[in-house]
Amino acid sequence: MKPNLFSLLRDHPARGPDALVHDLHRTLCKDEVLDRVDRLAGKLTNPAGTTVAVVAEGIDMLVGMFAVWKNNQVFVPFSPRSPRPDFDSAAVVSSAGVALGDNHRRHEPGVAFVLWTSGTTGRPKPVLHTHESYLEIIDRVLEPLRSRPRDPNAAPSPNLIPVSLALNAGIYNVLFGLRAGAPLVLMDRFSTTDFATLVARHGIRSTVLPPAAMAMLNDDTMVDSLSPLRYVRSITAPLSPFGARRFNKRFGVVVLNGYGQAEIGEVIGWTAADAKAHPDKIGAIGRPHPGVEIRIDSPDDSGVGELLVLPPSRADGYADGSSLSDRITEDGYVRTGDLARIDSEGFVWIEGRLGEMINRGGNKVYPTEVEEVLLSVPGIREAAVVAVPDDRLGELPVAFVVGEARKDLEAVCRRHLVPYKVPARFVRVEKLPRSDAGKILRRELAGSL
Numbered sequence: 302m303k304p305n306l307f308s309l310l311r312d313h314p315a316r317g318p319d320a321l322v323h324d325l326h327r328t329l330c331k332d333e334v335l336d337r338v339d340r341l342a343g344k345l346t347n348p349a350g351t352t353v354a355v356v357a358e359g360i361d362m363l364v365g366m367f368a369v370w371k372n373n374q375v376f377v378p379f380s381p382r383s384p385r386p387d388f389d390s391a392a393v394v395s396s397a398g399v400a401l402g403d404n405h406r407r408h409e410p411g412v413a414f415v416l417w418t419s420g421t422t423g424r425p426k427p428v429l430h431t432h433e434s435y436l437e438i439i440d441r442v443l444e445p446l447r448s449r450p451r452d453p454n455a456a457p458s459p460n461l462i463p464v465s466l467a468l469n470a471g472i473y474n475v476l477f478g479l480r481a482g483a484p485l486v487l488m489d490r491f492s493t494t495d496f497a498t499l500v501a502r503h504g505i506r507s508t509v510l511p512p513a514a515m516a517m518l519n520d521d522t523m524v525d526s527l528s529p530l531r532y533v534r535s536i537t538a539p540l541s542p543f544g545a546r547r548f549n550k551r552f553g554v555v556v557l558n559g560y561g562q563a564e565i566g567e568v569i570g571w572t573a574a575d576a577k578a579h580p581d582k583i584g585a586i587g588r589p590h591p592g593v594e595i596r597i598d599s600p601d602d603s604g605v606g607e608l609l610v611l612p613p614s615r616a617d618g619y620a621d622g623s624s625l626s627d628r629i630t631e632d633g634y635v636r637t638g639d640l641a642r643i644d645s646e647g648f649v650w651i652e653g654r655l656g657e658m659i660n661r662g663g664n665k666v667y668p669t670e671v672e673e674v675l676l677s678v679p680g681i682r683e684a685a686v687v688a689v690p691d692d693r694l695g696e697l698p699v700a701f702v703v704g705e706a707r708k709d710l711e712a713v714c715r716r717h718l719v720p721y722k723v724p725a726r727f728v729r730v731e732k733l734p735r736s737d738a739g740k741i742l743r744r745e746l747a748g749s750l
Contacts, residue, residue, distance in 0.1 A: 304432045306413055307370040309479040310334065323459070323486045323503065324359050325495055334364065341368035344399045349373035350407035351391035352415065352620075356381055359489040362466040363475065365394045366414075370432075376414035380467040382490075383737050388415075388427065388620075408620075415620045416469050418563050427620035428563045434614040438566030439473070439480050441590050441613060457483035461499060461508040463491050468738050469563050470536045474509055493521040500530050507532040511739035512540040515548045515556070520682060527552045534559050534570070537738040539651050541669060542584025543676040549583075560586040560649065564616040564625060565635055568593045569649050585648040586641075596634065597643060601665070605652050608641040609634040640667065657687070657743060662694035664721040668743075671724065674717045675700060680707045683733050686724060687747045700724035701746050703732055 315321050317332035329337075341364055345353055352375045355365035362378060369376040374392075379385050381395075389404040413432040417425040460478025462485065464471045478485050486503050488495060491514050499505065510518075510533050518524055533548070535558045545556040555576055561567035571587040589595050592613040600606035611634045618624045628636045640652040652667045659666035668686035675684035683703035688696040702710070714723040728750075734742040 303411055304436055305370055305373070306432050306435065306476060307367055309476055310338070310367050313479055314482045315484065319484075321484050322360055322363065323484065323499075324489065325499065327360065329360065334367075337364045338367045338371060341365065341394070341399075342371040345369065345372050345374060345392055345394070347374065347391040347401055348405060348407065350410065350412070351375065351405050352377050352389070352408070353392045353394060354379055354385075354388070354390040356385070356393065356395040358465065359487045361396075363485075363487065366466065366472070368394075370413065373410075375408050375412050378414070378416070378467040378472070380465050380737060383467070409617075412617070414472070416472070416563050426623070429617045429620050431617055434616065435476070435566070436480075437614045439477050441592055442567055442570065443477065443480055444591070457481055458506060459484045459486045459503045461486040461488075461503065461505045463488045463496055463508065463510060463514060464537065465490070465737065468537065470509065470511075470738070473567070474536075491517070493518050493524050497524045497527055500527055505530055507534075509534045509536045511535070511537040512544055513538070513735055513739040515540070515544060516682060519547055519551055527554060530554050532557060532573070532576070538735075538740040539653075539669065540584075541673050541676060543673050545583050556583065558584065558586040558651075560651065562637060564628075565610055565612045565637075566615070568610050568612050569595070579646070579648070582644075582646070582648045585644070585650050587649065588647045589649075594634075595643070595649065597641060598636075600642070604642040605640055605667070606642075607655055608637045608639045608649070608651075610637055611635070659686070659688040659696050659698050661691075661696055661698065661721050666698050666722050668698070671698060671700065671714065671718065671722055674714055675702060675710065678706050678708050678710060678713055680705045681710075685733050685741045685743060685746055687743045689725075689747055689750055691725075697725040698722070699726045699728065699747075699750065701728045701730050701733065703730060 315331045318330050320328050321331040321334055322329045353369045354377045356379045357365055366376050377390055391402050391404045393400045411431045413430050413435055415427045415429060417427055460483045462471055462474045466472055486499055506529055512535055533554050533556050540558055548556050557571035557576055559567055559570035569586050569589050594611040596609050597606040598609050638655050640655055642650050653669045657668055671686045672684040675681055681702050681704045685701045686698050689699050691697045710727045734745040736742055
């Protein structure tokens with residue numbers, strides 16, 4: 302029998318009346334969640350294998366997702382707050398009810414859902430994931446944790462998911478929690494005070510956060526404690542070493558990076574043992590998970606090149622009919638488009654996107670290196686460095702900063718960087734444009750000049 306992600310809800314070890322899902326205002330037991338799923342599934346009469354768009358948040362999105370899978374249909378999540386990509390669907394579930402359409406183009410058996418790539422450097426693409434491949438993506442991270450000794454009578458800690466279930470990070474962490482037998486705590490949308498409230502209420506000791514959410518918590522003077530939180534894994538976008546240190550200093554929480562993409566799942570991350578043994582490596586994205594092979598393609602003198610990944614499984618392709626073949630090397634590695642280096646102890650450091658590297662008269666400028674210097678300046682809360690065209694040198698770096706600098710930014714950069722890496726301009730903005738996943742939309746910044 303082929304696997305189906307619906308089984309993670311159906312077979313969860315919680316008994317029927319046990320609390321299974323919480324949000325800020327509600328708690329649903331397992332029986333209540335299954336009842337809602339059954340009722341919605343009964344309204345979705347389109348055939349198995351056809352797509353169902355679910356436009357919802359929080360618990361409503363969770364119910365919609367499992368109702369679709371109960372019917373062996375294909376889940377397509379959308380946030381009500383975001384513009385919907387051009388995508389046909391046989392049915393739409395929203396606060397207005399269920400609408401059935403005539404689009405009955407079916408996907409191959411086993412397809413679970415469609416997710417969009419972040420689109421930070423190009424147009425978002427709809428990625429197809431199967432039930433089987435996504436279970437492998439979850440288990441490659443969960444298996445090492447299962448092997449650790451633990452009290453058999455201790456209930457798993459709740460899994461707090463502070464991001465939208467329209468994102469891969471939201472879906473992954475929901476399914477990860479259920480696979481681990483944990484109850485779930487969902488947030489419809491991120492709020493610093495709501496996050497602190499849920500952490501304290503449910504005794505959350507470990508969770509995930511996008512860098513933008515960590516920045517919001519750092520800047521909110523009303524939040525003075527996140528106890529009993531001990532570990533945060535950074536998700537959805539790169540987190541600089543400065544950002545990790547800043548959050549740790551403010552709240553005493555260890556911040557661990559991780560790495561994955563919609564097409565390959567999480568492939569690199571941290572273990573608790575690594576975090577204790579290598580505090581000097583905080584800021585790296587960790588080391589490859591078991592079963593994952595990596596290498597650096599065409600490294601420069603400093604060891605930086607494109608990160609190539611060979612995961613145990615990956616997405617089956619894209620819903621628009623295109624495949625991953627143009628990103629696969631002859632020996633099966635996936636080209637990530639990210640620039641990275643691997644140090645002598647196997648820790649991986651992301652230096653930026655291949656498409657974001659700035660070529661200033663033949664000299665390579667990695668935006669993250671310059672941004673790290675800018676973020677060290679008191680008063681600067683966020684920074685992004687982008688390429689702008691130049692008739693003489695080809696490209697020039699321009700820095701966009703959020704906050705009021707207390708020092709001369711150019712002078713600081715000249716003290717810490719070689720001359721060609723110093724931005725040609727410094728532009729102050731109220732905020733940086735970001736995708737729903739929290740990634741900086743650099744093309745919008747470049748286009749604003």
